[in-house]
Amino acid sequence: MNFDFSDDQKFLKSEARKFLDANAPTGRVRQVLDDEARPYDQALWKAVAEQGWLGAAIPEEFGGLGLGHLELCVIAEELGRAVAPIPFASTVYFLAEAIQLAGDDRQKAGILPKIAAGEVIGAVATSEGPGVLTPSGVQTSVTGGRLTGVKIPVTDGDIADLCLVLAKENGQPGLFLVDLNGEGVTREPVKTLDPTRDAARLTFKGAPAQRLGAAGEGFALIEQVFDRAAVLLAFEQCGGADRCLEMAKAYALERYAFGRVIASYQAIKHKLADMYVKNELARSNAYYGAWALNTNAPEMPVAASAARIAASEAFWFAAKENIQTHGGIGFTWEMDCHLYYRRSRQLSLVAGAPRVWKERLVSHLERRNAA
Amino acid sequence: MNFDFSDDQKFLKSEARKFLDANAPTGRVRQVLDDEARPYDQALWKAVAEQGWLGAAIPEEFGGLGLGHLELCVIAEELGRAVAPIPFASTVYFLAEAIQLAGDDRQKAGILPKIAAGEVIGAVATSEGPGVLTPSGVQTSVTGGRLTGVKIPVTDGDIADLCLVLAKENGQPGLFLVDLNGEGVTREPVKTLDPTRDAARLTFKGAPAQRLGAAGEGFALIEQVFDRAAVLLAFEQCGGADRCLEMAKAYALERYAFGRVIASYQAIKHKLADMYVKNELARSNAYYGAWALNTNAPEMPVAASAARIAASEAFWFAAKENIQTHGGIGFTWEMDCHLYYRRSRQLSLVAGAPRVWKERLVSHLERRNAA
Amino acid sequence: MDFNDTPEEAAYRAQVRTWLEANAPKRATGDDLEGGGDSMAASKAWQARKAAAGYAQITWPKEWGGQGGNPIQQVIFNQEEAKHPIPPNPFQIGLGMCVPTVATFADDDTKARFVGPALRGEEIWCQLFSEPSGGSDVAASRTRAVRAPDGSGDWLISGQKVWTTGAQFSDFGIVICRTNPDAPKHKGLTMFWVDMHDPGIEVKPIHQMSGGSGFNEVFFTDVRVKDSQRLGAIDDGWKVSLVTLMNERLAVGGASGAGWAQxxxxxRNLPGLDGAPALKDQALREKLADWYVQAEGLKHTRNRTMTALSRGQTPGPESSIGKIISAVQMQELAHAAVEMLDQYGIINDPALAPLHGAFQSSLMFAPGLRIAGGTDEILKNIIAERVLGLPGDIRVDKDVPFKDMPTGR
Amino acid sequence: MDFNDTPEEAAYRAQVRTWLEANAPKRATGDDLEGGGDSMAASKAWQARKAAAGYAQITWPKEWGGQGGNPIQQVIFNQEEAKHPIPPNPFQIGLGMCVPTVATFADDDTKARFVGPALRGEEIWCQLFSEPSGGSDVAASRTRAVRAPDGSGDWLISGQKVWTTGAQFSDFGIVICRTNPDAPKHKGLTMFWVDMHDPGIEVKPIHQMSGGSGFNEVFFTDVRVKDSQRLGAIDDGWKVSLVTLMNERLAVGGASGAGWAQxxxxxRNLPGLDGAPALKDQALREKLADWYVQAEGLKHTRNRTMTALSRGQTPGPESSIGKIISAVQMQELAHAAVEMLDQYGIINDPALAPLHGAFQSSLMFAPGLRIAGGTDEILKNIIAERVLGLPGDIRVDKDVPFKDMPTGR
Structure with a gap:
């Protein structure tokens, strides 16, 4: 039984934490929060690229470090803990993973090295409006290599260079790569619950698009991309949830009410115990997801769903009850509690809401148990 | 604003409590619990009949007291509090209400006086097996005034004289009255989670049946009967839930752990506060149901659903957390906690599970809000 | 059991309706109270008109400008008033809590000086109790009041209050101060009224995580007050504060925000998991049922409270459960709504989000509602102790001199 | 990260498998432990066979009959053993908790006398700690041990223990007694071992609300024990009990009962709200997802614990969350299942109810599981204090003579 990260991976994690403590304290995050004109932290993005993290799971032949997904998981956890205001998920978990999964040699050779080098910011665009997107609901379409339609919201759509777009071609869903700096693309920033992460509405009018993967396979492919991203996002969520528990614990141990620290009241003790239990269950599910991701296991859809569901629940609970533990001061702009509350929403929604994943999980279990 | 019971009704309630304290202590309930051969407490049944409670809401012309449904509500609450082991609900909330609602003059004159006098025990039989019964699922049928089919479980089916049966006639659902002491009826007791209430499987083979209400209206009628019963059951549930809170409070105030009463720990205080809140919300919804029942208001389906959902939730929570508050001793047969845990299940299931009522509630709201 | 007025109540309602028809504003005038908004003039004008007709505080005695009415009459007035486009009411804390405290503890001249202008909306009051280090524990106030060294008998107040509603537009306030740090915490406090325009008082709005600024920090630097501004005896301020707080319970409102109907x-209009309307989703339907039942339960609990008032009884303990349910429901409902929108739920731009972003606003405001006016945890303690009669939490601070109490600082 | 054995573990597993293939029972022999059931002979026979081969307590030193193995080897054995139709194991409390305590505190002769027979299943032990008035508070034990008046140095034990698992078929027990009521509660306790066949000991099964009787009350009436039966110093029994309880944590099992798959x-086979299979109901599907995720979370938490053992580390705090989740889930799942059956859910006759009434059994057993081995509330306290390092609850009983402690009696 060897269900844990290796010593090398744990060392990478502790180095990542040191790096982010120095380069991404919440004061830096707040510069993005408070400044509408600043969609992300460019200096941090550059520094992260220099660390090689963008290419951690990209093979050496394509300019990456060629480590593996477990290494990416520990980095993700630290980024989540730091509520890092950079387009890491869009670029690495979504775009780079999609290209490694479905790209042809030319696409891999053309794009992956640029991602690893920090020269390309990525985005993925599926949503077209409120509610769940089903295959029949996709309106965006590709004709003659030109893509037309509206995608909203697109995380990092305002700053990305290359966007993966779900669209129909000959009535069948496909995935397409679009150069957002090219012709036929209009970007408008949209305001969201988490201003530390960029989002936009993208309007395509005949934008040149190249297909990624087989024709007609767009929905199956995007599900696989989302599965991979879900595991990595789950580690970000675990990192954020654990940080919330730490904050709540630290505050409860220093805050006095009625002559004693509030951490001595059962209402607070049990609240923190509940957080701890949810966080550990989320972590265990995330580990299983990491194993499935790293071994490309057939259990991947089920493992990724479980990881995402548990991590979303844990981060939501920890983020809201961290504010509650802080009391009034937790509700102020100046305290960092709301950064995590906001990010918990962003991470829960970006790859589809947990209820969508619950349905996906049960469908798979249903098939598995019927077989 | 006059949203409370009258002084007279409150007096009736306190008299009912005194009566049940004297005639139905839990020691008496346990005689039914522990003795498989004793399906209900006959002496209590007789005494209750003598009090006139069986006919509280039956008009004087049919041998009742002609009081009203509000009076029946306060009696129901006390019966629930006492976990009374008698077929009161089957006979009064279901059968008598059904006959008052849909019976013709002959049926009313023939049956209601006997119910009021305690000469007839009633039952209602809809379920035919596990899961939700839908109109198309009804297998029991009536041909030429003879009823054939199997109903399970039928609360009080083993002791009832007259049973209201949902069955199809000419392919359309109808309600039928069957003399259980007559021909073509086989009764087998079935074991349930609540041995203080009787239940049976009834097998009908050409049993003589007379229709109650119009042909083909069986499903609409039984929903109306269930609505009326739901309000009265909600009061039983409120009575039971309040008693659980009292028991938990009394025990928490006398039980010491680590040198102080457990009622001084927030884990217990907040648990009891949660019980209190649920019980009050249930009571307020039950009051609205009582108003709707008593005034025959068009809001009845919505009011009855809300009353049933809130009361089921409150009694379940109070019953299970009462055991938890008691700790180990609460899990013993000798303590009364499990009587309420069992009864909470019986009352939640007897007129259909809360999830069925939630769907019913939302369907009505949907129509109302669309209109 | 019915929902009808008694004949007396019906008559009073008719009278109120007639008066409102003739006097109430015909159209709304902005609703942004935060920062004193543009509605303040309208608020003051409406308050003056109500005061002139005796409707400003119906339960106050006639000599104060009320009607000597009963609580149900006030409820009836509020119900009828709410049917008109009335401006916001920034006077409630003053009239409901501060002025009654002043009236109970000040001399007749002071009472006469303040009651009328407050009633007519000419002067606004705020309540300065909470402190950064105190939170739910008002008796832990550290703001100091010491005798001025000049022997005038005046007091100098220094310290900081927090979460003060309306401080930014208040004219006066009542403030609880530490006068004897050697006494146990409840025994060294004294209450004063202060003029909020004093230059030693600085009001800073608190920037909330939800974006707004409904509350303030208030800093006191050697604010000089006369001994005649003292309310109650020296070191007896805790008792005075209880009079104020007793009135608070009746003033706490329920949650607004998007509810089950929204x-x-x-x-109804969103695609669900299979593309069909989300309203077909049984998981959402069950949630809807639960929220409806809770909301109805609260509504009818209020009806029971009003019935008690109508019968001249004191409302039962059931009236204490409102916020505890509505705040948590607001958070859960907003959370579920945002998830129902799927990826799009993150958007909170009112121009883009369904219902102008009402669900997103609720989501960001709910954490505050779960804290303001007593956290979920404090309210459960209150229900457990005051309603159910369970023991208080063990107190380690009862007999310790305030200055020796551990604070972690 | 993988699920593979290390080469050493794989070798050990292979060895265990071979041995089990050759030695394990080929078919089950009843599983009713309660009341000593018909499986006792089989249990003892299997235990003796394991002991002879060194598999009864793998981590024990060889001189005690173990293998001096590591915890992961014990885990591997348990995993492989579970694949065979083995009889119930009534020896675990004795071997896991009682005998190690005796071995730590008794003299060599006593140790030599007891270790072998216990290991071979010839003698069964029980642990007599809980009392009716004590509950979660073992240090509140009131069972008295006083010196016999005859000057022999013997002790006379009188009092009552409760919730004693296996007392009805145990040969020996360890019992914690009050020897000094004038000392604070933790300082006046002494531990003894006793012969359960002593005529002064009466065992009465506890009738549970779920119908079964897995636990007992044990009454002591002037039970005479030699001073040599004392474990540890006089009045030092609390420290001895900590040694016993430290071993308990590893012994607590997870919940069984019907789970998400059932x-x-x-x-799949029941009609839902609209007559279609209930499994189409999105509300039930969401619940299924939640239960699955919890169950998987616990499973992989165990995998993390085993990994720590496999690496020679002490398992992290994550291993303490099992029961708190599984007991509540058992109750909620059973509740939902019974409601899914609608009216029919009330039937618990195994001949009629789906899955032979497994959901109904779970429903009646779950309240006990939420209490046994530490209530939900005590376990949360333990997580808060031991795992998160938060302060203990305020103790009023630390320095009070035991006899003066309030008990409500």
Whole structure:
């Protein structure tokens, strides 16, 4: 039984934490929060690229470090803990993973090295409006290599260079790569619950698009991309949830009410115990997801769903009850509690809401148990 | 604003409590619990009949007291509090209400006086097996005034004289009255989670049946009967839930752990506060149901659903957390906690599970809000 | 059991309706109270008109400008008033809590000086109790009041208050101060009224995580007050504060924000998991049922409270459960609504989000509602102790001199 | 990260498998432990066979009859053993908790006398700690041990213990007694071992609300024990009990009973709200997802614990969350399943109810599981204090003579 990260991976994690403590304290995050004109932290993005993290799971032949997904998981956890205001998920978990999964040699050779080098910011665009997107609901379409339609919201759509777009071609869903700096693309920033992460509405009018993967396979492919991203996002969520528990614990141990620290009241003790239990269950599910991701296991859809569901629940609970533990001061702009509350929403929604994943999980279990 | 019971009704309630304290202590309930051969407490049944409670809401012309449904509500609450082991609900909330609602003059004159006098025990039989019964699922049928089919479980089916049966006639659902002491009826007791209430499987083979209400209206009628019963059951549930809170409070105030009463720990205080809140919300919804029942208001389906959902939730929570508050001793047969845990299940299931009522509630709201 | 007025109540309602028809504003005038908004003039004008007719505080005695009415008459007035486009009411804390405290503890001249202008909306009051280090524990106030060294008998107040509603537009306030740090915490406090325009008082709005600024920090630097501004005896301020807080319970409102009906409406128009309307989703339907039942339960609990008032009884303990349910429901409902929108739920731009972003606003405001006016945890303690009669939490601070109490600082 | 054995573990597993293939029972022999059931002979025979081969307590030193193995080897054995139709194991409390305590505190002769027979299943032990008035508070024990008046140095034990697992078929027990009521509660306790066949000991099964009787009350009436039966110093029994209880944590099992897979299977075959299979109901599907995720979370938490053992580390705090989740889930799942059956859910006759009434059994057993081995509330306290390092609850009983402690009696 060897269900844990290796010593090398744990060392990478502790180095990542040191790096982010120095380069991404919440004061830096707040510069993005408070400044509408600043969609992300460019200096941090550059520094992260220099660390090689963008290419951690990209093979050496394509300019990456060629480590593996477990290494990416520990980095993700630290980024989540730091509520890092950079387009890491869009670029690495979504775009780079999609290209490694479905790209042809030319696409891999053309794009992956640029991602690893920090020269390309990525985005993925599926949503077209409120509610769940089903295959029949996709309106965006590709004709003659030109893509037309509206995608909203697109995380990092305002700053990305290359966007993966779900669209129909000959009535069948496909995935397409679009150069957002090219012709036929209009970007408008949209305001969201988490201003530390960029989002936009993208309007395509005949934008040149190249297909990624087989024709007609767009929905199956995007599900696989989302599965991979879900595991990595789950580690970000675990990192954020654990940080919330730490904050709540630290505050409860220093805050006095009625002559004693509030951490001595059962209402607070049990609240923190509940957080701890949810966080550990989320972590265990995330580990299983990491194993499935790293071994490309057939259990991947089920493992990724479980990881995402548990991590979303844990981060939501920890983020809201961290504010509650802080009391009034937790509700102020100046305290960092709301950064995590906001990010918990962003991470829960970006790859589809947990209820969508619950349905996906049960469908798979249903098939598995019927077989 | 006059949203409370009258002084007279409150007096009736306190008299009912005194009566049940004297005639139905839990020691008496346990005689039914522990003795498989004793399906209900006959002496209590007789005494209750003598009090006139069986006919509280039956008009004087049919041998009742002609009081009203509000009076029946306060009696129901006390019966629930006492976990009374008698077929009161089957006979009064279901059968008598059904006959008052849909019976013709002959049926009313023939049956209601006997119910009021305690000469007839009633039952209602809809379920035919596990899961939700839908109109198309009804297998029991009536041909030429003879009823054939199997109903399970039928609360009080083993002791009832007259049973209201949902069955199809000419392919359309109808309600039928069957003399259980007559021909073509086989009764087998079935074991349930609540041995203080009787239940049976009834097998009908050409049993003589007379229709109650119009042909083909069986499903609409039984929903109306269930609505009326739901309000009265909600009061039983409120009575039971309040008693659980009292028991938990009394025990928490006398039980010491680590040198102080457990009622001084927030884990217990907040648990009891949660019980209190649920019980009050249930009571307020039950009051609205009582108003709707008593005034025959068009809001009845919505009011009855809300009353049933809130009361089921409150009694379940109070019953299970009462055991938890008691700790180990609460899990013993000798303590009364499990009587309420069992009864909470019986009352939640007897007129259909809360999830069925939630769907019913939302369907009505949907129509109302669309209109 | 019915929902009808008694004949007396019906008559009073008719009278109120007639008066409102003739006097109430015909159209709304902005609703942004935060920062004193543009509605303040309208608020003051409406308050003056109500005061002139005796409707400003119906339960106050006639000599104060009330009607000597009963609580149900006030409820009836509020119900009828709410049917008109009335401006916001920034006077409630003053009239409901501060002025009654002043009236109970000040001399007749002071009472006469303040009651009328407050009633007519000419002067606004705020309540300065909470402190950064105190939170739910008002008796832990550290703001100091010491005798001025000049022997005038005046007091100098220094310290900081927090979460003060309306401080930014208040004219006066009542403030609880530490006068004897050697006494146990409840025994060294004294209450004063202060003029909020004093230059030693600085009001800073608190920037909330939800974006707004409904509350303030208030800093006191050697604010000089006369001994005649003292309310109650020296070191007896805790008792005075209890009079104020007793009145608070009746003033706490329920949650507003998007509710089950808005959720249902949104669900009707959104694609669900299979593309069919989300309202077909049984998981959402069950949630809707639960929220409806809770909301109805609260509504009818209020009806029971009003019935008690109508019968001249004191409302039962059931009236204490409102916020504890509505705040948590607001958070859960907003959370579920945002998830129902799927990826799009993150958007909170009112121009883009369904219902102008009402669900997103609720989501960001709910954490505050779960804290303001007593956290969920404090309210459960209150229900457990005051309603159910369970023991208080063990107190380690009862007999310790305040200055020796551990604070972690 | 993988699920593979290390080469050493794989070798050990292979060895164990071979031995089990050759030695394990080929078919089950009843599983009713309660009341000593018909499986006792089989249990003893299997235990003796394991002991002879060194597999009875793998981590024990060889001189005690173990293998001096590591915890992961014990885990591997348990995993492989579970694949065979083995009889119930009534020896675990004795071997896991009682005998190690005796071995730590008794003299060599006593140790030599007891270790072998216990290991071979010839003698069964029980642990007599809980009392009716004590509950979670073992240090509140009131069972008295006083010196016999005859000057022999013997002790006379009188009092009552409760919730004693296996007392009805135990040969020996360890019992914690009050020897000094004038000392604070933790300082006046002494531990003894006793012969359960002593005529002064009466065992009465506890009738549970779920119907079964897995636990007992044990009454002591002037039970005479030699001073040599004392374990540890006089009045030092609390420290001895900590040694016993430290071993308990590793012994607590997870919940069994119907789980998500059974629920899914039942839902597949039942009519739902609209007559279609209940498994189409999105509300039930969401619940299934939640239960699955919890169950998987616990499973992989165990995998993390085993990994720590495999690496020679002490398992992290994550291993303490099992029961708190599984007991509540058992109750909620059973509740939902019974409601899914609608009216029919009330039937618990195994001949009629789906899955032979497994959901109904779970429903009646779950309240006990939420209490046994530490209530939900005590376990949360333990996580808060031991795992998160938060302060203990305020103690009023630390320095009070035991006899003066309030008990409500």
């Amino acid at each position: 959720f249902m409406e949104a669900a | 629920f899914m299977e039942a839902a």
